[in-house]
Amino acid sequence: MTDPSPFAPQPSFQALTALNERAREIFRQIVESYLTTGEPVGSRNLARILPMGLSPASIRNVMSDLEHSGLIFAPHTSAGRLPTEQGLRFFVDAMLELGDVGREEQERIEAQMRAAASRHTFDSALAEASTLLSGISRGAGVVLTTKQNVHLKHIEFVRLDPARALVVLVSDDGSVENRLLDLPPGMPAGALQEASNFLNARLQGRTLGTLRAEIEAGRQEMKRELDAITERLVDAGLATSVGPTEARQLIVRGQANLLDDLRAVEDLERIRLLFNDLETQKDVIDLLARAEGGDGVRIFIGSENKLFSLSGSSLIAAPFRDGSQKIVGVVGVIGPTRLNYARIVPMVDYTARVVSKMLDRGT
The missing domain is CATH 1.10.10.10 (Winged helix-like DNA-binding domain superfamily/Winged helix DNA-binding domain)
Known part of the structure; x- marks a missing residue:
């Protein structure tokens, strides 16, 4: 329990x-x-x-x-x-007396998320988590994550001028992100290629967060392989890629479920307001980010949060962690205040732990 x-x-x-x-x-x-x-x-x-x-x-x-x-x-x-x-x-x-997640349900959640990740990308597994929670709750399943959870295919350092370089990150899904990087003074000509080779040899579909944690854990090995300037370049490239201003990604599945149980005109108006809330992604992201503030499940009910003050909705959310145990996202369910809390709370908690396990293994 x-x-x-x-x-x-x-x-x-x-x-x-x-x-x-x-x-x-x-x-x-x-x-x-x-x-x-x-x-x-x-x-x-x-x-x-x-x-x-x-x-x-x-x-x-x-x-x-x-x-x-x-x-x-x-x-x-x-x-x-x-x-x-x-x-x-x-x-x-x-x-509230919480139920348990049965063995059969645990295996189903893990199997479906692994299958989604193996067929496509880790983003597909997150979308599957949102779909699963939507089906369980008959509400909207939501996932909030960051760029550092995207699985990488390639990293390249490209010199722009003597003092700057471009860090090019190519993800498994084909998306490309570029970041500017200040170069250390006195950097040798081959350092950019050496840093690229060092990182690409260790990517193997890992996320930025997992890669950063593994390189930090193998710091002594990196010191043996790289000179001090190239080591600083690797650190600077990773730090640039996973800084505090990284973009947020919001995945929502199952909004149509919210229309299934309408009983009156006022219910339709409530759902219309909730749909408007979901379309205003910034407010949803800000609310989900509050669930990253601690361990375990968080529950927001109705007017306890500004976002749902008019639509009378609830959010059940739990954070997940990367390989370095840093909180990097949230999974949850949005629905009416009369959600089945006893069933959904442990389901959200378990799904968050499955996502954390996948990130820890570099799945």
Whole structure:
């Protein structure tokens, strides 16, 4: 079972955690009914399903207290009750019982991602991860990554003038990226070609992050093979390629799933707003980047984040790491606030660990 401790720290719920057993059970039933059906539940229905044999009148008294605490609300005067966003956060942080990722599901996730990577590129494996999470959640699967996760085919240093060179990076998918590099003074004529040969001999489809980690681990070997100036050139080329301003890549799959469960006009408007959010990639990227701030799964619910303040959506996301254990991206699921958290949280966590394992092995 996935440990819920990686969730983002939240405001104190001391008053809420003081709820007695009866109030907690009624609240649990309201939330679980909402997550299953999306519909409000009333005191008469609760009286039929609660194990403690309470009358509808007694249940209404408890519901009144829960409403006063800000955990539930009535969407209409005569309707049943739904959890508020604060109530959902309390449920996720204090009451959620997470499921396990079964052995069969683990093997399926790993097999599909390996197959995608072997057929095409590591980017294909990331797209497969997004598709898998979309299918599991019936929401939108998302992956945020950086240029350093692209598998490389070739690196070349090209002199522009005595003080500058161009670093040319060719990826497995055929994309080319050029970066300017300041040359160290007194660099011998053959140093650029020697640095290119040294790096290309070690690429073998590795990512920039993995290559950098392996060269750092084999520092003594590099010192034996290269003179000091060429060694500095190799370091400068890699540092230029994986700097803090590297471009972000956002992969989204399964947006159409978000249309499958519309119940009212207001639901259609909510989905329209969410689609607009997804099209505004910068805001999605900024939100996903917040999930890179620590280990484990992060959950953002509704107005807790500016991006989803209008569309009433949730994000479940977990970071993944490269071979040097640096966080280099995020996988996750975006959907309505009534996502199946118990099932999706461990799935997102496991998928992130599979991606990290592939990066560690240089897959």
